[in-house]
Amino acid sequence: MSAERKITRALVVGCPGAGKSTFARKLHDRLGLPIVYLDMIWHKPDGTNVTRSEFDCHLDAELARERWIIDGNYLRTLEQRLLRADTVFFLDLPTDACLAGAASRIGRPREDLPWTERELDPEFASYIRRFAVEQRPQLLELLDTRPSGCRLVTFHSHAEVDAFFGEK
Secondary structure, rough: OOOOOOOOEEEEEOOOOOOOHHHHHHHHHHOOOEEHHHHHEOOOOOOOOHHHHHHHHHHHHOOOOOOOEEOOOOOOHHHHHHHHHHHEEEEEOOOHHHHHHHHHHOOOOOOOOOOOOOOHHHHHHHHHHHHHHHHHHHHHHHHHOOOOOOEEEEOOHHHHHHHHHOOO
């Protein structure tokens, strides 16, 4: 990672499977900022979810901290997170790369999800395929509303991510 403006509160967004959590961990390793995985706040280990109110209370507590990396889209709360962030990293990768990323983590325990995926759920794969048409435009609209002091860094490939971290 090259010499850059100081990052203290970063958001990592993008399609599922793009590598958001991997990116967040690398950023954590470089900057020492604590990571907040929105999936860990929202999902219970049994696959159910907390209430919106519980999620919002937990998120509010995290946002009140002075330093963090928040991994996840959750568009309903993105505007609120943008108001506190100084940097947003948008992993805007092609659908095929995201599907491959999601498939590659099957069967592996992850710190960003409270269970181990046993298969690539067809509904989840369909969500990834539809992301560019259904979610990406909303995400871009919200990113356009970020405060002027909040920097946006967009990556279109894993090679660009690697170059950002000075790898390969």
